[in-house]
Amino acid sequence: MTTILDTLERYYDTVPRVGGARAEDFGPLTLFVQEGTGWQYYARPALDAGRDATAADVERVLARQRELKVPESFEWVAETSPSLRAAVEAAGLRVHAHPLMVLDTEAVRRPAHPEVRLLGADDPLLTAAVSVPALAFGDPGTAVGEAGPAELAAKMAEPSAEEGRARVSGKLASGTTALAAAVRDGVVLCAGQYNPVGDVAEVVGVGTLPAARRQGLALGVTAALVADALARGARTVFLSAGDGDVARIYSRAGFRRVATALIAEPPAQPGA
Known part of the structure; x- marks a missing residue:
């Protein structure tokens, strides 16, 4: 079996x-x-x-x-x-x-968040949407942080932001990813993606601008990704949470822990 x-x-x-x-x-x-x-x-x-x-x-x-x-x-x-x-x-x-968490497909779905929408390959907010998670993961955790719209604008000006936009745009066009973002007054505050393969989809890279944390935006983005994945035929939706605190947030979106995902990398060098 x-x-x-x-x-x-x-x-x-x-x-x-x-x-x-x-x-x-x-x-x-x-x-x-x-x-x-x-x-x-x-x-x-x-x-x-x-x-x-x-x-x-x-x-x-x-x-x-x-x-x-x-x-x-x-x-x-x-x-x-x-x-x-x-x-x-x-x-x-x-x-x-x-x-490592898998969606309970029988769980009650969260209502759509009014500030969250799916972005297409040519959306003018795409550069911001791929830049927000980079800022979020640079300041991990769930506590409200310092980085806000000014830091996002600086991040978007870096060459890597355009490279990221082009890469994600191609994946959106080919259907190998989908992206949702929380947008307020034209500013992307949270974004994330899911990558489908057959009837399995992994939610990845959900990150909130540190200054905008604790407003339910990550849950809103995750709910939008889940709804879209299920509508497109996914039968298994899963993700890896950053830590136990983040896992508790995802449990509110209907995910339950099934195992532990491990990542191995060289130890950080002093001063890095």
Whole structure:
């Protein structure tokens, strides 16, 4: 019988390929490498690998990531690949844990938020919508922060903002992502996306401008993404929450924790 974690494993293996990444085989691990410009992916356990990855396997992948000058990143589900954490830690990486949550499709849906709408590929607010999460994740947590409209305007002026807009615009046009934003007086205060593969959709990158937190905007954006995904035929909608506090917010949108998503990266360097 296929379990929800089996479904998520297949999604994790498929979504980079749909996004244009090349898959490189390292036995029990697969490294996804983005062709050209775009989101840089990760290494993760190979489907039906037949054996657990060792620290030596992890080192081989790390060497290849360094050769390609791509992020030294691994992502996996703790309950599905329980031995991988020890292998990546033995290779010197630091592991971050995040609640992995799946939507209860029978849960009562939240009403539409009046300030939230879906954005298209040519929407003039798209640059702002891809810039807000970058500011949000630079100041993580749920507490109200300092960054507001002025910081957003500065972020939008950076070259990376235009690169992000072009990348997301292409994905919106191709139907490989959808984006919702909370907009007040012409300013994007919160934004997020979902990425569909078949009848599975992952909600990703929901972030609120730090100065606009604790106003229900992230819940409104998430509810809009969920409603759109279900309307387009999704049967499984899931996400990874930043921490337990964020997970409690998502539980109000009908998500329940099913497992733990793990991300391994090199330790932060002093002064970085």
